[in-house]
Amino acid sequence: MELYKDKTADADARAEDLLSRMSIEEKAAQMLQVSYNTLSPEDYEKYQRLGVGAFLHVLGSDADKIREKASKTRLKIPPIFGIDAIHGHALRNGATVFPSQLAMSCSFDRDLIRGVGRVTAREVCADGLDWTFSPVLCIARDLRWGRVDETFGEDPYLCGELGRSITEGYEEDGYIISCAKHYIAYGEATGGRDAYDSPVTERKIREVFLPPFEKAVRAGCSSVMTAYGSVDASPLTANRRILREILKDELGFRGFVVTDWENVRSLVTNQHFTDNLCGATKAAVEAGNDMSMNTHEFYECLLSLVKNKKIHTSLIDDAVRRILRVKFRLGLFDGKERPDKKVIGCAEHKKINLETARESIVLLKNNGVLPLGEDVKTIAVTGPNADDIRAQYGDWTFFSHPEPKDDAQPQGEYHTVLDGVREVFKDRRVIYEKGCDIFGAENDIKKAVKAAKKADAVICVVGDSTAQNGEYRDRADITLSGFQLELIKKLRETGRKLIAVLVNCKPLCISFLKDNCDAVIETFNGGDFGGLAAAELIAGKYNPSGKLSVSFPELSAQTPCYYNSYDGWHGGRYVDTKGGNTFDFGDGLSYTKYVYSNLRLSQNVISVDGFTDVSVDVTNAGERDGKETVMMFVNDVISSVLTPRMELKNFKKIFIKSGDTKTVTFRLSADELSIVTPSLEYVVEKGDFEIMVGGNTKEYLKDILTVK
Numbered sequence: 066m067e068l069y070k071d072k073t074a075d076a077d078a079r080a081e082d083l084l085s086r087m088s089i090e091e092k093a094a095q096m097l098q099v100s101y102n103t104l105s106p107e108d109y110e111k112y113q114r115l116g117v118g119a120f121l122h123v124l125g126s127d128a129d130k131i132r133e134k135a136s137k138t139r140l141k142i143p144p145i146f147g148i149d150a151i152h153g154h155a156l157r158n159g160a161t162v163f164p165s166q167l168a169m170s171c172s173f174d175r176d177l178i179r180g181v182g183r184v185t186a187r188e189v190c191a192d193g194l195d196w197t198f199s200p201v202l203c204i205a206r207d208l209r210w211g212r213v214d215e216t217f218g219e220d221p222y223l224c225g226e227l228g229r230s231i232t233e234g235y236e237e238d239g240y241i242i243s244c245a246k247h248y249i250a251y252g253e254a255t256g257g258r259d260a261y262d263s264p265v266t267e268r269k270i271r272e273v274f275l276p277p278f279e280k281a282v283r284a285g286c287s288s289v290m291t292a293y294g295s296v297d298a299s300p301l302t303a304n305r306r307i308l309r310e311i312l313k314d315e316l317g318f319r320g321f322v323v324t325d326w327e328n329v330r331s332l333v334t335n336q337h338f339t340d341n342l343c344g345a346t347k348a349a350v351e352a353g354n355d356m357s358m359n360t361h362e363f364y365e366c367l368l369s370l371v372k373n374k375k376i377h378t379s380l381i382d383d384a385v386r387r388i389l390r391v392k393f394r395l396g397l398f399d400g401k402e403r404p405d406k407k408v409i410g411c412a413e414h415k416k417i418n419l420e421t422a423r424e425s426i427v428l429l430k431n432n433g434v435l436p437l438g439e440d441v442k443t444i445a446v447t448g449p450n451a452d453d454i455r456a457q458y459g460d461w462t463f464f465s466h467p468e469p470k471d472d473a474q475p476q477g478e479y480h481t482v483l484d485g486v487r488e489v490f491k492d493r494r495v496i497y498e499k500g501c502d503i504f505g506a507e508n509d510i511k512k513a514v515k516a517a518k519k520a521d522a523v524i525c526v527v528g529d530s531t532a533q534n535g536e537y538r539d540r541a542d543i544t545l546s547g548f549q550l551e552l553i554k555k556l557r558e559t560g561r562k563l564i565a566v567l568v569n570c571k572p573l574c575i576s577f578l579k580d581n582c583d584a585v586i587e588t589f590n591g592g593d594f595g596g597l598a599a600a601e602l603i604a605g606k607y608n609p610s611g612k613l614s615v616s617f618p619e620l621s622a623q624t625p626c627y628y629n630s631y632d633g634w635h636g637g638r639y640v641d642t643k644g645g646n647t648f649d650f651g652d653g654l655s656y657t658k659y660v661y662s663n664l665r666l667s668q669n670v671i672s673v674d675g676f677t678d679v680s681v682d683v684t685n686a687g688e689r690d691g692k693e694t695v696m697m698f699v700n701d702v703i704s705s706v707l708t709p710r711m712e713l714k715n716f717k718k719i720f721i722k723s724g725d726t727k728t729v730t731f732r733l734s735a736d737e738l739s740i741v742t743p744s745l746e747y748v749v750e751k752g753d754f755e756i757m758v759g760g761n762t763k764e765y766l767k768d769i770l771t772v773k
């Protein structure tokens with residue numbers, strides 16, 4: 066999709082004209098982005114005077130002041146303002162805080178996520194800003210990594226589809242631009258260590274990590290952020306092959322590439338690629354970075370490189386052209402119209418947010434205890450995350466960025482699980498005892514047990530905290546920290562109905578909960594309404610439909626444990642585990658039952674450029690209406706390189722009334738079955754492919770497609 070089609074030609078011509086009138090100093094300034102809240106007053110004056118191209122983390126009315134000053138520079142080029150609005154415009158207190166990307170990926174709902182993008186774009190634009198550093202298209206395969214919460218889960222197809230949807234949502238109304246990040250293979254770093262080397266080859270990049278970025282580029286994504294790390298020991302910031310040749314030349318990306326925070330400096334300080342900043346600047350620009358985030362010396366270095374004829378000015382022109390083109394397309398030169406600030410956190414957005422929270426929650430276990438019946442007169446709510454909005458929000462909100470504000474008070478409406486239970490179960494008695502913290506040696510488990518004994522059902526909300534997640538916060542141990550497991554064990558001993566609710570940034574080892582609680586509900590970071598949606602689920606106010614986008618290992622050391630792995634010789638089991646995961650990608654229950662039947666292919670034999678339509682009937686055989694995500698997986702039976710034992714190729718979420726049957730049809734073309742060969746060719750190899758269609762990775766119908 067080419068966005069702002071009508072404005073594109075115009076933007077190109079206007080960018081070209083402006084470029085021809087710019088001095089080298091003005092061009093270099095366009096290529097620098099500075100972080101507003103870390104600038105000294107002197108630097109602020111300096112960069113305003115130079116007409117710096119971009120700012121980040123500007124909030125409130127400051128953007129207007131900066132714009133006003135920029136309009137006094139010789140060519141009046143407006144700066145572009147970037148912000149990490151990665152699950153709503155959440156760095157702005159009072160704006161809509163959506164569930165984290167990981168949480169919302171469990172909805173498997175493209176339209177819903179496109180809507181999240183549209184709402185976020187409206188709020189960011191209304192706030193005077195132009196650019197969100199989202200979506201995160203990293204793949205969450207090593208669960209030790211601190212940024213799993215920012216991803217759409219472990220599956221490249223799902224990440225790509227949801228990445229495309231949110232990109233369209235961000236950009237389609239012309240309010241803001243998106244930024245696909247972190248390019249590339251960032252989450253695959255050795256040991257799950259944030260921003261380390263990812264030991265992957267270009268073949269692996271093309272098989273797993275590139276497809277989501279390709280989809281975002283095709284969806285009209287206007288910027289891409291270079292990852293911090295390196296791939297196969299080659300720093301991404303200086304990686305011409307990855308940035309210029311693959312992204313720009315091969316995929317035809319026409320937007321601009323921005324580095325991540327201080328990447329240019331890191332070529333000197335962390336990656337020891339060169340011993341001086343001008344060398345780093347030269348390498349970064351030659352590789353294909355168009356804008357440097359916050360390495361201020363980049364500006365002076367560019368000028369010196371040009372003066373000493375050490376860089377081709379055509380590269381600078383190309384970078385500035387890309388930046389200007391986006392600014393023209395966004396309407397920044399034409400006094401951009403922005404929505405009224407009243408849209409920030411407005412009622413319509415809250416409604417979409419509550420819907421998103423409901424669709425994102427995953428019911429992992431239910432032995433029949435849910436929905437809670439009328440016999441439950443008293444409910445005890447316990448656990449460290451039962452009433453902690455910060456844990457419920459997760460990372461990248463006003464609590465954590467641009468700088469930590471631990472005592473911030475949320476200005477918008479929100480519901481923790483405790484708030485939600487109090488609201489939804491107004492007619493019952495609700496008692497609350499926290500029991501223990503996420504960390505710490507002290508605990509109040511006895512008080513929680515006492516409360517549980519007074520109740521008919523116990524809701525225990527456990528999980529993790531933002532101190533255990535985020536950049537440079539990787540975990541070697543992803544079990545429940547502190548006294549949380551002890552709390553669950555003691556509550557179990559009371560014999561009361563026990564419902565575990567998880568408020569956490571990433572999968573944790575929860576096999577004890579699976580084996581011992583009556584119900585287990587995964588909310589991840591549910592945003593403003595995560596707690597309300599969890600309480601509504603417990604009360605049966607809606608029928609849950611979320612499914613896991615990421616697998617849960619039994620023990621920490623089992624990570625990575627993603628479903629779409631290759632078959633090994635010996636089954637891939639560890640002798641000291643039960644075998645397999647505690648929960649798998651695709652798991653998720655509902656209050657009804659879906660029966661799959663009649664899998665059929667319009668053609669069982671196709672040519673290498675053909676296609677088949679894969680259809681299945683899905684019956685809602687239970688008593689409640691509901692939504693089911695139908696998934697189609699493929700296994701390439703014989704292939705010249707290893708291929709995953711099953712790989713998601715399509716999915717669709719459908720609403721089925723109780724008793725009804727719906728038919729879902731997926732078109733599958735042969736080129737979707739291609740492999741990447743060791744010589745980096747995309748080839749559809751003739752032979753048989755198992756086509757599996759079902760609601761998860763374990764229960765499905767199967768047929769064979771032959772490519773001839």
Ligand code: BGC
Pocket residue numbers: 121149198246325326536
């Ligand atoms: C993160 C990016 C983010 C940038 C700007 C970096 O530390 O890696 O994801 O967009 O900061 O805040």
